Amino acid sequence: MASKHYRIGVMFSTTGPYDVVARSMLNGALLAVAERPAEGVSVEPVVVNPGGDLVRYAALSRDLLNAGIRHVVGCYTSSSRKEVIPCFEKHDALLWYPSHYEGFESSNNVIYTGASPNQHVLPLVDHMLAHVGASAFCVGSNYIWAWENTRIFREAMMARGARVMAERYVAVGDTELDQVVEAIIEARPAFVFNNLIGTSNYAFFRAFRAACLKRGIDQPRVIPVASCTLSEPELEEIGGPAVDGHLSSSVYFSSLPSPTNAAFTRAYRETFPEGPSTSADAEASYIAMKLLQLALAEAGTDDVEAVKAAVTRQRLAAPQGDVHIDPQTLHAYLTPRIGVSNASARFDILVEAPGPVRPDPYLVQSSPRYAVASRNSSLRVVK
Amino acid sequence: MAPRLLQNFNGGRAYIVTSNLTAVEALQTTLGKLGVTSICPPLTDGRAELDIGAMQAERDILFIDGDLDNPVALDTDAGSRQPPVPIIGLVGVEAPSRLKQLVNLGATAFLRKPVQGAAVYTALFLGINQFLLRGDLRSRLDDMDRRRRGRRAVVKAIIARMHDAGVDDDEAYEWLRRESMRSRQVLEDFCEAFMKARAEALDKPTRRLPESRSAETR
Numbered sequence: 001m002a003s004k005h006y007r008i009g010v011m012f013s014t015t016g017p018y019d020v021v022a023r024s025m026l027n028g029a030l031l032a033v034a035e036r037p038a039e040g041v042s043v044e045p046v047v048v049n050p051g052g053d054l055v056r057y058a059a060l061s062r063d064l065l066n067a068g069i070r071h072v073v074g075c076y077t078s079s080s081r082k083e084v085i086p087c088f089e090k091h092d093a094l095l096w097y098p099s100h101y102e103g104f105e106s107s108n109n110v111i112y113t114g115a116s117p118n119q120h121v122l123p124l125v126d127h128m129l130a131h132v133g134a135s136a137f138c139v140g141s142n143y144i145w146a147w148e149n150t151r152i153f154r155e156a157m158m159a160r161g162a163r164v165m166a167e168r169y170v171a172v173g174d175t176e177l178d179q180v181v182e183a184i185i186e187a188r189p190a191f192v193f194n195n196l197i198g199t200s201n202y203a204f205f206r207a208f209r210a211a212c213l214k215r216g217i218d219q220p221r222v223i224p225v226a227s228c229t230l231s232e233p234e235l236e237e238i239g240g241p242a243v244d245g246h247l248s249s250s251v252y253f254s255s256l257p258s259p260t261n262a263a264f265t266r267a268y269r270e271t272f273p274e275g276p277s278t279s280a281d282a283e284a285s286y287i288a289m290k291l292l293q294l295a296l297a298e299a300g301t302d303d304v305e306a307v308k309a310a311v312t313r314q315r316l317a318a319p320q321g322d323v324h325i326d327p328q329t330l331h332a333y334l335t336p337r338i339g340v341s342n343a344s345a346r347f348d349i350l351v352e353a354p355g356p357v358r359p360d361p362y363l364v365q366s367s368p369r370y371a372v373a374s375r376n377s378s379l380r381v382v383k
Numbered sequence: 384m385a386p387r388l389l390q391n392f393n394g395g396r397a398y399i400v401t402s403n404l405t406a407v408e409a410l411q412t413t414l415g416k417l418g419v420t421s422i423c424p425p426l427t428d429g430r431a432e433l434d435i436g437a438m439q440a441e442r443d444i445l446f447i448d449g450d451l452d453n454p455v456a457l458d459t460d461a462g463s464r465q466p467p468v469p470i471i472g473l474v475g476v477e478a479p480s481r482l483k484q485l486v487n488l489g490a491t492a493f494l495r496k497p498v499q500g501a502a503v504y505t506a507l508f509l510g511i512n513q514f515l516l517r518g519d520l521r522s523r524l525d526d527m528d529r530r531r532r533g534r535r536a537v538v539k540a541i542i543a544r545m546h547d548a549g550v551d552d553d554e555a556y557e558w559l560r561r562e563s564m565r566s567r568q569v570l571e572d573f574c575e576a577f578m579k580a581r582a583e584a585l586d587k588p589t590r591r592l593p594e595s596r597s598a599e600t601r
Binding site: 085089104105106107108328329361362363364365367368369370371 | 387388389392409413418499501
């Protein structure tokens, strides 16, 4: 039987402020293409690089879709995804978005293979309150991901009687973080909730560890940092003495002991010996491209409605475990885990859910009906 | 205190009043994702078959197609334009007469037809929370109105107290305020009761006025 040939867009910012993770995502997607998981389908990836420039995302999406491409695997930041969604809706094309995100979105023109907030931030809150402490200092990059993820975190903390001491945001790519570090050390929270991305993130970890060392503070034990974004290639970027002791809530760690993951990490390493290492987002990109090929094979066409219907019938034995797409929200069932980084720039897994968890992008099953009111007193001290 | 923001609509029930069901397909799909069940009541002689009286403001939401001519018999307060449940307008023809009808019904958010799924959460969030805010403002206005009507009793009570206790107006007002707090009444109600009790006592000159807790207890 002759293979049906499809051109698929692959759009990641492999240069720019978050290039490390994006390059691992590109590798994940290309590995899934190379493995040819679906009989009767051959895929030609058309790779574009917006370079971290928000404006170029929409322009490149238009170019891809105007060239007749109907499916694009791509985007890392939520701001870039939101930038391109109108374009995909206008062309009735499908974006396969392979990264954890803050939820509160469910476009009919997007398949979400990364973690929803009930699969990353809420398990992290429960873990931190049970094992670390009830006060947090939040830092993040100044855009929608950090704003919303911190908002969800804050409301979950307050609903459980815990406290957010402060929130600080810095521009994407900003690496001058001394003031934030000083503010954290002065506040002495039980832990830091970190939503920084890219170079800001690496600079923060290095500066925070160094400032704590200078003061004789055992940072991982006294003020640990908990993130929903931190992955293995980023640990390698942080490097040196600042790499260990950081908590991460994720659906995938490269240290997972399953045979499927061992095969994935081996194939990834052999195909991309120059790196970067595998990450949760690389695995989500791998899942997206695999599911897309399986759905194309079952649908026998790249028609968006047919592929959408077909993808909800797929069951994938992914490196993280079983994965499938929820037909109502087009988000993935994934398995939440929490790990702590070690000196080898890998994660030791502390806890994991017993199986895939249903995505709840709007937190309709896992958040209070009313927004939790701030406990900041409206009374002023006048003396 | 402003009402709390409602942000999780799980368990809600939406009534979508329209004759154009294809224009609201994405609305129904997205409501399902948000945990809101949706019903499109049939239209009989242009009127939706709805039991408005049985609706609950905490759970029910009305989507009304502005292109229909008065499809719902609503008991909307003319002054505040506060309907019994949140209303979100479905806008097709962007003409002032159509939009005015939705405003008069008390719609607090709008969705263009055909509805795009991406706009639904925003419309629900704004529509329901604006409805709650308006309800809160309405009750505050009612309270202000009631207090405004009680102003006359306060003035009379201050004068009476000045006369009875030989104090100035500031002291008289302080006394009345403190006594109203002690009796857990708003000032206006307390002054009205005070004047009534005082009038009754004055009508019976053989009995002395009840000795009030006066300034020396301060």
